[in-house]
Amino acid sequence: MIYLDNSATTKVLPEIMDTFIAVNEKYWANPSSIHEFGHNTNELLQSAREQVAEILHTSSSKIYFTSGGTESNNLAIFGLANKYKFRGKHILVSKIEHPSVLEAAKQLNTLGFEVEFIPVDSKGIIDLVELQKLLRKETSLVSVMHVNNEIGAIQPIEAISKMVRSNSKAVIHIDAVQSFGKLPIDFKRYDIDALTISSHKIHGLKGSGLLALSKTREVEPMILGGGQEAGIRSGTTPVPLAVCTAKAIRIASASLEKNTTEMKRLTEELVHFLRGFENIKIISPDTRAPHIVTFSVRKVKGEVIINALQKRNVIVSTSSACSSRQTKTSHVLQAMHISDDYIKGVIRLSISSLTTEQEIDTFKKIFTEVINVIKGD
Structure with missing residues (x-):
């Protein structure tokens, strides 16, 4: 074939599958448990978090493991919009975003936010002139995908970031699901506030991914419960998936x-x-x-x-x-x-x-x- x-x-790399099996066999304790077995499992989880943070140039406390790109994008859109609504309730996303961003943004419209959509040109690139027209002082969130999943168009993140910073106090979310592992993307290279990664796009396992924030940003939780993932994403953290996500990110980055x-x-x-x-x-x-x-x-x-x-x-x-x-x-x-x-x-x-x-x-x-x-x- x-x-x-x-x-x-993408096809799962054999070494990632080997890691998944090994972690399930050796570190299957609940990482929130207070006994030594749980503590050792949690140490492995934190090590995975630190590895990702080092690659993305942020703090390990700002890495939140999720079930994948869709959940991460939803967490970014709802979580950032609610966290920074004191700055305003005006949200901007491009017209060609992934449905997990577009549908979440449309839902914000029903929750008292005003969402507008940034047009693109015939090449699928954001129209920077139109973006500048749409930006306001009360714009609190701008979400753009780095690489479009349908046509491969690369958005000018640096130019977008400079324009957003100059015209608003909005936080910037980048959907990096299609770009990570193919193009450089991290918090040192670009002045952004949040980015999304999905493991199965970089030869990792389905059902895993993450939302990463810059060191100074915060997000409101969407899933409430036992307070796992620093209270942002409650539910027992699937350590084998998190470890494999970190490994896929390391391999792709290297x-x-x-x-x-x-x-x-x-x-x-x-x-x-x-x-x-x-x-x-x-x-x-x-x-x-x-x-x-x-x-x-x-x-x-x-x-x-x-x-x-x-x-x-x-x-x-x-x-x-x-x-x-x-x-x-x-x-x-x-x-x-x-x-x-x-x-x-x-x-x-x-x-x-x-x-x-x-x-x-x-x-x-x-x-x-x-x-x-x-x-x-």
Whole structure:
């Protein structure tokens, strides 16, 4: 099988699976228990927290392990909005955010907040002129994804941060689910307040991730109970998942430059190949993330191409795994004003550090066979 849907999820690394099994076997005590077994388990948990904090350049007390990207984004949107509402109740998010941010933001509208959506240009990049117009003194939260999950557009975080700081006292949340491990992102590099990471996007385990805050920021809890995770996310902390999340982050961080260079080389090869077809439009911008290439075949439904490739053991997706089983048009593509001729035929190719040159070569041969049969207008 040739798997080119790594933005949806990645294959778990064997060493991470080994760690998961080992921690379950040796450190299965409740980390909140006061006996020595519980204490030892808690020490392992705190070690994982410290490792992540060192990589992200923040305090270990600001690392909150969660069930993944969706929970982390919800915690950021609701938790930061409520914590800093004394500064104002005006919230800004981009029009192309992940549903876990968009739907949470829409919910804030029903809770007395005013939410506005930042437009993007035809490349999926935030319109900085429009952002400046939308910012107010009472803007208390701005949330932007670093890399868009559907098209790979990279947002200018540094420019956005400077603009937000100059025009408001808003806290800045960055959804780094698609960027961590592919692009540098931490609190030392960027003047931001919160970021989200999901383990299964970086060859870790599903059901795990985190929300990290800068050293000076706080967040209101969403899940109440026994006060675990510094009272921010109550419930017995799944230590094996937390430890594996930290390990996935360490591995991704250590091999970032090497992996990014190789992934960029392979996706540039894909772009060059796809541009050889008359009826194909590259949707991803030239300045895309190194692991995503999104394109469309004129007047052909994406599902037709996906099914044809799947029969040949090649796995790709439409623009997003979150919307691929839905018939509605992607909100990202609508925000980019993709024409009717192309908006239904979007295919996303997403690779990982495990993708090989041979797989790319085989994909090109199979895709050529498929497209010659389908032949879009």
